[in-house]
Amino acid sequence: MSMDHEVEKHYAQLLGLGSPWEVKAVDLKVKEKRVEIELGWQWGAWAQCPECGCECSVYDCAAERTWRHLDTMQFETVLRARTPRANCPEHGIKTMRVPWAEPGGRFTLLFERFAIAVLLASGSISQACGLLGIGWEAAQEIMRRAVSRGLEARELEELRYMGMDEKSFQRGQSYVTVLTDLEEGRVLEVVEERTQAAANEVWDTLTAEQKGAVEAVAVDMWEPFLRSIEEAVPQAAIVHDRYHVSAYLNKAVDQVRRQEHKELLAQGDGTLTGTRQLWLYNPENLTAEQSDEFDRLKDLNLKVGRAWAAKEMFSQFWDSVTEGGARRFFTRWFGWVSRSQLKPIVEVAQMLKRHLDHLVTYASHPISNGVTEGLNSKIQSLKSAARGFRNFANYRIRILFFCGKLALYPQ
Numbered sequence: 001m002s003m004d005h006e007v008e009k010h011y012a013q014l015l016g017l018g019s020p021w022e023v024k025a026v027d028l029k030v031k032e033k034r035v036e037i038e039l040g041w042q043w044g045a046w047a048q049c050p051e052c053g054c055e056c057s058v059y060d061c062a063a064e065r066t067w068r069h070l071d072t073m074q075f076e077t078v079l080r081a082r083t084p085r086a087n088c089p090e091h092g093i094k095t096m097r098v099p100w101a102e103p104g105g106r107f108t109l110l111f112e113r114f115a116i117a118v119l120l121a122s123g124s125i126s127q128a129c130g131l132l133g134i135g136w137e138a139a140q141e142i143m144r145r146a147v148s149r150g151l152e153a154r155e156l157e158e159l160r161y162m163g164m165d166e167k168s169f170q171r172g173q174s175y176v177t178v179l180t181d182l183e184e185g186r187v188l189e190v191v192e193e194r195t196q197a198a199a200n201e202v203w204d205t206l207t208a209e210q211k212g213a214v215e216a217v218a219v220d221m222w223e224p225f226l227r228s229i230e231e232a233v234p235q236a237a238i239v240h241d242r243y244h245v246s247a248y249l250n251k252a253v254d255q256v257r258r259q260e261h262k263e264l265l266a267q268g269d270g271t272l273t274g275t276r277q278l279w280l281y282n283p284e285n286l287t288a289e290q291s292d293e294f295d296r297l298k299d300l301n302l303k304v305g306r307a308w309a310a311k312e313m314f315s316q317f318w319d320s321v322t323e324g325g326a327r328r329f330f331t332r333w334f335g336w337v338s339r340s341q342l343k344p345i346v347e348v349a350q351m352l353k354r355h356l357d358h359l360v361t362y363a364s365h366p367i368s369n370g371v372t373e374g375l376n377s378k379i380q381s382l383k384s385a386a387r388g389f390r391n392f393a394n395y396r397i398r399i400l401f402f403c404g405k406l407a408l409y410p411q
Ligand SMILES: [Zn+2]
Pocket: 049, 050, 051, 052, 053, 054, 088, 089, 090, 091, 092
């Protein structure tokens, strides 16, 4: 059935339509719980060329298209129109832009805005799809368009501190390279693989001026990344990420514990049984009971106790306020660790020594990928939440949609 003229006026207002666009008819399909709004171009009005905006004659009308609009009282609402094709003397025959949707979009701008808000608020694609009554592919399409709008509008002039990191993808079978703006806490780009070529590719998404302004990059000791940083942003200080360094030290402490535990067990001594977490946790996070147990263990002059002390001592390295001070601290620490003869710890110390030039830079540029680690859990939840990750392009869109801090909404 067709509704009265007031309803047509109402929809015209709602859509922000003005002459020569008009609402021709509103069809209410009660059985299908659907409202169809037919839009038309007033006969005789000039068309506008989508390329140059000049007024030209209407050549004909394109085939009818539909756009999903915001529901009306739980009635699915759809716009229908045949868009005029302008006959531009310069650009030829071109389909006009419509004011309610972006070129090629299957949804109205209002619907896209609302869908983006629901996606961001729910943080879950499947939940948003349920709320919006759209399919997974439609949601992906809305996110893709939002991200490409955002990337176009993104102003990156202020990039000073960057983070380069890897993330596992497809259940850890492969990796992606992630470039982060540490000051804004946002992901700038994601590229497949963690090779030097991949790292070069993320740098290539920045302009020459942007690259020239980068002051420092936080990164693990992964050689391909280091080489790409030296090539792409040679003026930038490389700052090895302190979280990766503590992970190496923790791993070494654990190796010392495992070896010593094995030796003790061979002599029937179960001192280290069930103590793994005590040596790895931050002492502040231990319960009172664990804390007592840990104090007792530390007094036993165990190898793992000395390894743990070496790790703890190293945390002071990050408090150095000058690069010279950091070097002096490292020399003392390295000497002490070398005398300890704890092989796993000595090996990490030697690795740190090789990379010392890129560790002392922390005193001048106290940056780390801690920000990235925060984004990491967000990325992780995206990864585990939904299907479609066999496709890298979808994965990238999701990361940029949820972690890119982009201007996602259509204008
Ligand atoms: Zn034109």
